Amino acid sequence: MKHKKRHFDLTYKLLILIGGLFLVVTLFNVAFKDNDKTAITPVVMTDIMIGVEVSYNDTVLGVINTKTDQTYVLEEAFSSLSLQLGYSADINVTFKEVTSENLTYTDNEEIISKITDSYMDYQSSLKQEAVKLSIDDMELILSSRDDVKVVLEKALEQMINSTHPVDVEVKLANNEIEEIQFTEDELGVKNCETELCSINMIEEINFENMLVFESEIQEVDDAVDFITKLKDKPVSYEVVSGDVPSTIAEKNNMRLSSLYDLNPGLEDNETSLQIGEDLIITVAEPEMSIEVVERIVYDVAIPKSYTYTSDPNEYMGTNETINYGADGVKEITATITKINGIEIDRVVESEVVVKEPISAVISKGLKALPSKGATGTFISPLTEYNITSYFGPRWNASHRGIDMAANYGSSVRASDGGVVTISGWHSSYGYLVEIDHGNGIRTRYAHNSKLLVSVGDYVSQYQEIAKVGSTGNSTGPHVHFEIIINGSVVNPLDYIQ
Numbered sequence: 263m264k265h266k267k268r269h270f271d272l273t274y275k276l277l278i279l280i281g282g283l284f285l286v287v288t289l290f291n292v293a294f295k296d297n298d299k300t301a302i303t304p305v306v307m308t309d310i311m312i313g314v315e316v317s318y319n320d321t322v323l324g325v326i327n328t329k330t331d332q333t334y335v336l337e338e339a340f341s342s343l344s345l346q347l348g349y350s351a352d353i354n355v356t357f358k359e360v361t362s363e364n365l366t367y368t369d370n371e372e373i374i375s376k377i378t379d380s381y382m383d384y385q386s387s388l389k390q391e392a393v394k395l396s397i398d399d400m401e402l403i404l405s406s407r408d409d410v411k412v413v414l415e416k417a418l419e420q421m422i423n424s425t426h427p428v429d430v431e432v433k434l435a436n437n438e439i440e441e442i443q444f445t446e447d448e449l450g451v452k453n454c455e456t457e458l459c460s461i462n463m464i465e466e467i468n469f470e471n472m473l474v475f476e477s478e479i480q481e482v483d484d485a486v487d488f489i490t491k492l493k494d495k496p497v498s499y500e501v502v503s504g505d506v507p508s509t510i511a512e513k514n515n516m517r518l519s520s521l522y523d524l525n526p527g528l529e530d531n532e533t534s535l536q537i538g539e540d541l542i543i544t545v546a547e548p549e550m551s552i553e554v555v556e557r558i559v560y561d562v563a564i565p566k567s568y569t570y571t572s573d574p575n576e577y578m579g580t581n582e583t584i585n586y587g588a589d590g591v592k593e594i595t596a597t598i599t600k601i602n603g604i605e606i607d608r609v610v611e612s613e614v615v616v617k618e619p620i621s622a623v624i625s626k627g628l629k630a631l632p633s634k635g636a637t638g639t640f641i642s643p644l645t646e647y648n649i650t651s652y653f654g655p656r657w658n659a660s661h662r663g664i665d666m667a668a669n670y671g672s673s674v675r676a677s678d679g680g681v682v683t684i685s686g687w688h689s690s691y692g693y694l695v696e697i698d699h700g701n702g703i704r705t706r707y708a709h710n711s712k713l714l715v716s717v718g719d720y721v722s723q724y725q726e727i728a729k730v731g732s733t734g735n736s737t738g739p740h741v742h743f744e745i746i747i748n749g750s751v752v753n754p755l756d757y758i759q
């Protein structure tokens with residue numbers, strides 16, 4: 263700062279001196295104009311020269327003219343170096359004002375190139391031997407081949423560790439990986455006899471020695487983090503039927519706003535999305551991808567089959583399960599290939615049946631339904647039931663039939679053949695069927711969930727007429743069954759065969 267101030271003062275004084283002389287000469291000329299033709303020539307001190315000496319790291323590079331040049335030179339050298347290096351260079355250039363009777367000025371452009379050359383020379387002298395690790399087009403600078411080995415081993419172990427506790431050894435050839443060996447910690451054995459078969463690199467990996475600045479060299483742990491950390495990488499996505507931006511974002515684990523950012527115009531034209539159109543999405547992937555081949559053993563079910571038998575003693579439409587059967591089990595050995603933990607291929611090597619399936623057996627009724635019309639005999643409307651309420655006095659009233667509890671949806675069969683006289687909703691009976699069997703005999707079936715016959719239908723004994731339910735005044739699935747003879751209810755249990 264002292265230099266600069268002095269330079270200013272000196273320039274100022276010099277200007278005053280020159281300006282003063284000029285004024286004196288002018289006044290002199292005006293004053294003596296026409297009176298005396300003799301002009302006075304001013305005497306100027308021309309033999310003191312000033313300049314700015316430029317040095318890099320205490321080595322003098324040359325002298326430039328003025329302070330304006332100094333700013334220009336510094337700015338140009340800085341931008342030229344930043345362009346070459348790709349980062350802002352810290353240039354150790356100093357400027358010193360000099361005055362002398364004999365100065366040789368150096369051209370500004372020459373000074374600029376001297377500064378940049380000096381900087382590059384000096385920096386090169388600071389460089390050291392290192393190894394550049396390339397994973398496809400991504401590069402990492404590590405201090406030695408040993409570090410390359412350790413970084414690759416740690417990264418691989420970390421990436422495989424989620425499924426296998428594994429100890430990886432990477433063998434380096436001249437400038438590429440020679441072999442990847444591994445030992446599974448607990449088992450202490452290598453290769454496909456256990457689970458892990460092979461570890462392969464997807465990207466092209468190689469390395470070479472080079473000279474770098476110390477600041478460019480990465481620490482092992484930082485390099486491992488860099489390689490293994492998931493990064494969002496843009497990939498193409500083809501729109502499929504039913505896609506809208508929000509579902510596309512959700513399917514691909516990304517924010518809707520990111521999808522909009524990557525696909526300009528999408529937000530304003532959501533409805534114009536076309537099937538087959540390509541969008542840009544991001545997927546999270548590590549910098550280095552690994553392929554792991556492993557052998558796995560797992561069980562799968564062998565579905566049971568169904569066998570049908572026929573029962574000539576059952577009426578048609580009646581199916582009865584004789585044997586529920588059981589699914590079998592088979593043990594499968596397969597080789598699966600995963601890239602970064604995601605399965606991309608599976609080859610089944612062997613299947614061993616551990617348990618054979620047992621076929622289910624179902625008996626189908628073959629017997630034709632009897633001819634329509636009354637037989638004079640009565641069968642139970644249900645094949646399986648519990649009587650929950652009997653005929654006769656109940657509380658303060660008299661129960662008009664019997665309550666037969668059964669599974670919801672079971673078949674309700676006609677107790678005898680006849681003609682349907684009621685099939686519909688009947689207040690407290692719920693969905694009701696009534697059949698007239700002739701000779702003044704009728705039967706009623708109440709609380710059904712579904713009715714299968716209509717008024718006027720002729721039905722056979724055993725024919726399915728409804729499904730068990732709990733409609734009307736009912737507390738659970740059951741059939742309220744009545745037999746009415748000449749207008750009076752009778753106890754059905756006295757008539758059912």
Ligand SMILES: [Zn+2]
Nearest residue numbers: 663664665742
């Ligand atoms: Zn009842």
